[in-house]
Amino acid sequence: xxxxxxxxxxxxxxxxxxxxxxxxxxxxxxxGCKLRCLYCHNPETWDINRKCxxxxxxxxxxxxxxxxxxxxxxxxxxxxxxEPLLQPEFxxxxxxxxxxxxxxxxxxxxxxxxxxxxxxxxxxxxxxxxVKAVDKExxxxxxxxxxxxxxxFLSDCVRLNKKMWIRQVIVxxxxxxxxxxxxxKHFVTKLKNIEKVELLPYKTxxxxxxxxxxxxxxxxxxxxxxxxxxxxxxxxLI
Numbered sequence: 001x002x003x004x005x006x007x008x009x010x011x012x013x014x015x016x017x018x019x020x021x022x023x024x025x026x027x028x029x030x031x032g033c034k035l036r037c038l039y040c041h042n043p044e045t046w047d048i049n050r051k052c053x054x055x056x057x058x059x060x061x062x063x064x065x066x067x068x069x070x071x072x073x074x075x076x077x078x079x080x081x082x083e084p085l086l087q088p089e090f091x092x093x094x095x096x097x098x099x100x101x102x103x104x105x106x107x108x109x110x111x112x113x114x115x116x117x118x119x120x121x122x123x124x125x126x127x128x129x130x131v132k133a134v135d136k137e138x139x140x141x142x143x144x145x146x147x148x149x150x151x152x153f154l155s156d157c158v159r160l161n162k163k164m165w166i167r168q169v170i171v172x173x174x175x176x177x178x179x180x181x182x183x184x185k186h187f188v189t190k191l192k193n194i195e196k197v198e199l200l201p202y203k204t205x206x207x208x209x210x211x212x213x214x215x216x217x218x219x220x221x222x223x224x225x226x227x228x229x230x231x232x233x234x235x236x237l238i
Contacts, residue, residue, distance in 0.1 A: 008060065008090035010053045011045050011082060015067055021106040021126055021165075023075030026064050028094070030079060032086040034112050036144040037132060038218050039171050041206025045082035057093035065101060076104025078128070085113025085153070088120060095123035111153030112145070121160050126195075128165045129154070133175070134187040142174075154191075164194050170230050171202040172222055181233045188237070199234040201225035 009031040014020075017027035032048030033040075044050065064077055077098050084091050084107050091107070098105045106126040121127070132150075133139040139147045157164060166188055170176050181199070188197055202225040210217040 006057060006090050006093050007054050008057065008087055008094070009048060009050075010055055010060075011042075011050075012053075013063075016070065017078065020078040020080060020108055021076065021128060022104075023072055024070050025075050025078045025106070026067050026071075027078045027080055027108075028060065028084075030081045030084045030087050030091070033081055033083040033110075034086065034145065034149075035083070035110055035132070038142050038174070039169055039202050041203065041209070042082070043206070043209055043213055043215055048082075048086055057090060057097055060094055061097040061101065064098070064103065068101070068103060071103065074104075076106065076125070078106040078108055080108035083110055083112060085109055085111070085117070085120070088114055088116070092120050092123065095120065099123050109153070110143075110150065112149040113153070115149065115152055117153055117156045118160065121156060121162050124162065126163050126165065127157055128167060129157070131166055131168045131184065131187070134183050138175070158191060158193075161193055164191070165196045165198065166191075166194055167198045167200055169200045169202055170225050170233060171219070172225055174202075174222075176225065176229065176233065178233065178236060181236045185237050197234075197237050199230050199237070201227050201230040 011029045011031045014027040017025040020027045031045055031050060031052050033046050079091055095105050104125050105123060106128055107124050108128040110130045132142045136147055168184055188194055204224055207217055
């Protein structure tokens with residue numbers, strides 16, 4: 001299969017991303033996600049077949065290269081979503097083309113794809129791993145799925161000694177306690193090659209999308225996470 005025969009379904013791109021990895025980054029949001037997280041603010045990315053922009057890896061890399069001068073020593077490309085691992089052939093070819101052009105690569109992922117990740121990870125400089133929860137019951141409550149796929153991806157990252165950032169969304173009355181954050185801390189201390197751990201405050205910015213898509217919003221009435229409290233909880237991770 002050649003690059004031109006592979007088509008990726010992209011929800012959107014951000015040409016000057018500042019929070020999706022180190023430095024200035026070109027962020028590609030791929031369509032499709034298996035998880036149905038309670039607090040997801042991008043439900044329009046769930047359906048992998050939803051009509052979006054379809055591109056080939058070679059066409060995408062041409063767009064990315066236009067911004068290469070902005071990347072400097074730290075920036076690069078981040079493949080996010082949705083879940084980038086749900087389009088593995090497209091993702092792999094894009095990662096290969098980035099490395100051929102000396103562009104730093106990151107994937108922002110929940111680790112739930114199709115189970116074979118070694119080749120993708122070999123072309124990935126940084127994994128930004130979205131940890132929904134660290135025990136089975138909480139994970140199922142938040143995502144609707146069990147932890148098997150997540151655990152498989154995480155074990156592959158550890159085995160390949162892949163550099164990782166860990167992120168967790170903190171939601172009022174769901175996981176905004178010291179006990180919950182200390183669980184995350186215990187979980188992370190068992191891993192290697194972790195560069196950073198961040199707590200992200202829950203936002204209601206995407207709630208309107210649910211009514212537009214006629215999808216019930218299960219956290220109705222939950223307000224934005226207090227950012228000061230989130231920062232205080234993050235200090236427990238140090």
